[in-house]
Amino acid sequence: MYFVEKSFSRALRSLFLCLAFLNLAGAQSRIESQFRIARLKYAGGGDWYNDPSAEVNLLRFVREQTGIDADPRYEFVELSSDRLFSYPFLFMTGHGNVVFSPSDVQRLRTYLERGGFLYVDDDYGLDKAFRREIKKVFPDQELAELPFSHSIYHTPFEFPSGVPKTHEHDKAPSQGYGIFLGGRLVVYYTFEANPSDGWVDPEVHGDPAAVRLDALRFGTNVVVWALSH
Secondary structure (H helix, E strand, O other), rough: HHHHHHHHHHHHHHHHHHHHHHHHHHHHHHHHHOOOOOEEEEOOOOOOOOHHHHHHHHHOOOOOHHOOOEOOOOOEEEEOOOOOOHHHHHHHHHOOOOOHEEEEEEEEHHHOOOOOOOEEEEEOOOHHHHHHHHHHHHOOOOOOEEOOOOHOOOOOOOOOOOOOOOOOOOOOOOOEEEEEOOOOEEEEEEEEHHHHHHHHOHHOOOOHHHHHHHHHHHHHHHHHHHHOO
């Protein structure tokens, strides 16, 4: 009798451990399948790391508004990292210099050719360096301004005049530029608009609620476009 009870107890413990393992594996699988954004860490001295709440708030908004299983946390990745290809969406911003090494250039091009997407937002002061470095990645292409009719401005939210202006820089119009591979937009660059500043916690910049809402809606359009193309 003691032997039977002991064996039964062991079986229960084994079953419990098995179920716990399966639940953990299922949770891990779900986490790995969630949509995540990685902040691109680059060399050159620019503040690639500024406003870390931006992606967190955007991902939370995307999840609430679209039902996309987004994981609202801040993550960053270097082009040299083995984790690079686990992210479908890279976000790059900052105010200063950018330097891509020859290896970085090749890695970024390979990432984009394999289906990755890069969104770059000039936080004022990034433009010259970014244009110089992205030319290394695509020497045979120029950043082309997207027409207001492009679907990135119309799904799921309407922006008939293109990129909404979150912060004024040089009193110039907002612009959105792109680089295409095989007809697919692989790099999207916003200039003189700075919508990512509107994603951050409201007390950081003190933007009006309507401005922040526009910025979050616009960021949602970029995410939806990247995931559906």
